[in-house]
Amino acid sequence: MRIILLGPPGVGKGTQAEKICEYFGFARISTGDMLRDNISRQTTLGLQAKQIMNSGELVSDEIILEIVRIRTQSDDCRVGCLFDGFPRTLPQAQALDDSPAAPDVVVDLDLDDDSIILRLCGRSVHPASGRVYHVTFSPPKIPGKDDITGEPLVRRDDDNEDTVRTRLEVFRLQTAPLKMHYSDAAEQGRVRFIGCDGGRKIEEITHQLIQEIQKLR
């Protein structure tokens, strides 16, 4: 099974991806995490992507499609995989639809802008694992430390209010049209489409998604 988590920045895609992948044993494919890994290793790709990501704009379709093509060929994708933050443009969605990794299920998470800003301005992350925390909504056991490894948590460079507003605008222009793309695909029976209110408690959303995915397996 291949699942897409669609939704604006900060809606909770990464939070839910971690829980769903742990429950079902799916591989998590987060294009944002892959790009940040390249930035920390100072690869050519990372050097190209850093400035674009910090401005809140999107990295080119060409780069993204190539890293996803390679990643989806890994053995750990055989049980299933979950795309977090991909696709983000119509060309990315069309390329995925036409590939051997075409999606079966699309989850559309939704949330208002004010809640998104509150979430992203209070977020900290454990870069090595991608685990996410929030100072109020999902605090680590020890402030500033990852629960599992005890390593320091960091704030992302793009989690400031100005950049978040740019990311929201980019989402509206380039990614929101994918909702229609996948609703149409669902009407034609090519994918299952699950709408999800991202404003509820983390556990409630996880419960809904696990139940619905379970039914479709």
Ligand code: AP5
């Ligand atoms: P990416 O890393 O994908 O970021 P994003 O889509 O902007 O999403 P976020 O990671 O910010 O949010 P999220 O929805 O995962 O929320 P989270 O679970 O962390 O992309 C970053 C950049 O990389 C892009 O801007 C672009 O430049 C580039 N990029 C990546 N993919 C690309 C692509 N395909 N094409 C082109 N460019 C690409 O939760 C947020 C906070 O809220 C956390 O603190 C969490 O604890 C808290 N929280 C979560 N759920 C709840 C809840 N239910 N209630 C209360 N708090 C909650």
